[in-house]
Amino acid sequence: MVIYGVALLAGCMMAGLIVGDLLGQLLGIDSNLGGVGIAMLLLIFSTSWLKDRGRLPEATASGINFWNAMYIPIVVAMAASQNVAAAFSGGLVAILAGALAVVLGLVMVPVIAGKPRDDKASGAVPNSEGRLTSVSEPSR
Amino acid sequence: MLESLLELFDKYHLVAAFAVIGLTMYAAYWVSARFTRGKLHGSAIAIMIGLALAYFGGVTTEGTHGLADISLFSGLGLMGGGMLRDLAIIATAYGVQFSEIRKAGVRGVIALFAGVIVSFVAGAVIAVAFGYTDPIDITTIGAGAVTYIVGPVTGATLGASSEVVALSIAAGLVKSILTMIATPMTARLIGLDNPRSAMIFGGLIGTTSGVAAGLAATDARLVPYGAMTATFYTGLGILLAPTALFLVVRALF
Numbered sequence: 001m002v003i004y005g006v007a008l009l010a011g012c013m014m015a016g017l018i019v020g021d022l023l024g025q026l027l028g029i030d031s032n033l034g035g036v037g038i039a040m041l042l043l044i045f046s047t048s049w050l051k052d053r054g055r056l057p058e059a060t061a062s063g064i065n066f067w068n069a070m071y072i073p074i075v076v077a078m079a080a081s082q083n084v085a086a087a088f089s090g091g092l093v094a095i096l097a098g099a100l101a102v103v104l105g106l107v108m109v110p111v112i113a114g115k116p117r118d119d120k121a122s123g124a125v126p127n128s129e130g131r132l133t134s135v136s137e138p139s140r
Numbered sequence: 141m142l143e144s145l146l147e148l149f150d151k152y153h154l155v156a157a158f159a160v161i162g163l164t165m166y167a168a169y170w171v172s173a174r175f176t177r178g179k180l181h182g183s184a185i186a187i188m189i190g191l192a193l194a195y196f197g198g199v200t201t202e203g204t205h206g207l208a209d210i211s212l213f214s215g216l217g218l219m220g221g222g223m224l225r226d227l228a229i230i231a232t233a234y235g236v237q238f239s240e241i242r243k244a245g246v247r248g249v250i251a252l253f254a255g256v257i258v259s260f261v262a263g264a265v266i267a268v269a270f271g272y273t274d275p276i277d278i279t280t281i282g283a284g285a286v287t288y289i290v291g292p293v294t295g296a297t298l299g300a301s302s303e304v305v306a307l308s309i310a311a312g313l314v315k316s317i318l319t320m321i322a323t324p325m326t327a328r329l330i331g332l333d334n335p336r337s338a339m340i341f342g343g344l345i346g347t348t349s350g351v352a353a354g355l356a357a358t359d360a361r362l363v364p365y366g367a368m369t370a371t372f373y374t375g376l377g378i379l380l381a382p383t384a385l386f387l388v389v390r391a392l393f
Contacts, residue, residue: 009227009230009231009234010227012230013226013227013230016230020375023375024375027375027379029375029378029379030293030378031289031293031374031375031378032375033372033375033376033379034371034372034375035371036226036229036230036348036367036371037367037368037369037371037372039226039230040229040230040232040233040236040364040367040368040371041233041238041241041368043230043231043233043234044233044234044236044238044241045238047234047235048238061234064231064234065231065234066231067227067228067230067231068228068231068232068234070224070228070231071228071229071231071232071356071360071363072165072183072186072356072360073158073161073162073165073219074219074220074224074225074228075183075187075220075225075228075352075353075356076161076164076165076168076183076186076187076189076190076220077157077161077190077216077219077220078190078220078221078225078349078352078353079186079187079188079190079191079194079220079320079349079353080161080164080189080190080191080193080194080197080206080207080208080213080216080220081194081205081206081207081208081216081217081220081221082190082191082194082206082313082316082317082349083194083198083204083205083206083313084191084194084195084198084206084313084317085194085195085197085198085199085202085206086198086204086309086310086313087310087313087314087316087317088195088314089310090306090307090309090310090311090313090314091307091310092270093266093267093270093281093307093311094284094307094308094310094311094313094314095310095311095314096266097262097263097266097267097281097282097284097285097311097314097315098263098284098285098310098311098312098313098314098315098316098317098318099314099315099318100262100263100265100266100285101258101259101262101263101285101286101311101315102315102318102319102322102345102350104258104259104262105255105258105259105319105341105344105345105346106322106323106326106330106341106344106345107330108251108254108255108258108344109330109331109332109337109340109341109344110330110331110337112247112250112251112254112340112344113247113331113336113337113340114247
């Protein structure tokens with residue numbers, strides 16, 4: 001049933017958030033530390049465990065896939081409910097501080113990633129169940 | 141007539157939001173195919189339309205939730221809010237190979253620390269350049285350049301003035317919005333086309349909404365990898381900014 005998939009997704013999310021919350025409390029910070037990331041790992045492990053045992057029928061998977069497919073529309077709704085006006089009325093200090101952080105962050109991506117050729121996978125785009133096969137941009 | 145129509149939109153706000161976003165997506169993908177021959181992703185155009193509408197909503201209502209402050213579109217706040225966003229982000233992890241994540245593991249962690257520190261320094265340098273000399277002010281603005289959550293949390297911990305806290309939130313919002321726009325434009329330049337660089341990107345930029353939208357506009361298949369590291373970023377920022385980073389700033393000024 002579709003709800004099994006949705007419930008599995010929701011269960012992973014709540015479990016991850018609980019762990020993230022505990023981690024935050026443990027470190028004494030008023031924030032959830034990586035709850036979403038932990039939930040993602042839980043979902044990866046639980047679905048592959050179920051799939052290996054043939055306990056993940058199409059209907060169950062479609063409950064997860066629906067929310068996967070709703071990701072971009074949800075992000076568009078998120079963009080439409082951002083406080084854009086406040087961002088650009090914060091004055092030059094805010095704009096420059098934010099912009100410099102983005103520029104430096106983007107510049108450092110290739111620095112930390114290193115040259116794609118260093119990768120043992122010869123820079124090829126990994127093929128996880130064909131999900132990334134169509135990314136065929138040659139590496140510079 | 142018009143009033144009862146508005147009431148209906150207000151009452152069924154989430155359903156109305158689905159319809160509004162559906163129309164926006166359709167328009168965006170049409171523009172993408174018709175005018176850019178698909179070069180600029182439909183999702184990138186949709187996000188920019190969303191941001192433009194959010195600016196319009198913010199200016200007309202003086203609220204804080206963009207277009208969602210206009211009661212006709214209040215459902216956008218729920219649809220694009222943290223709860224459903226996180227649910228959808230987690231759902232993108234379905235089908236991801238764990239080995240991909242492990243491969244970038246160490247560099248992902250390095251990227252996280254580097255990202256928090258570099259963003260903090262960027263914000264702090266700008267603050268100093270604009271004449272701020274109080275270590276609390278400098279730290280709060282620097283923390284704002286990490287994310288718009290780290291800024292106010294740090295400011296509250298250190299006891300910064302409300303103007304400086306507002307400034308730090310604005311800096312974080314600018315970062316998030318610029319990330320949404322700049323990521324698809326610079327993706328090829330910085331080699332953002334595989335899970336590994338996506339994880340490093342998520343760690344370096346970190347602001348969840350910016351990373352989520354930036355990767356969606358670049359290549360939706362990269363989303364789970366970037367989101368995975370970005371999810372630790374705000375927590376790490378809250379951990380470092382008011383403590384270690386503040387001590388460094390205070391030692392310097």
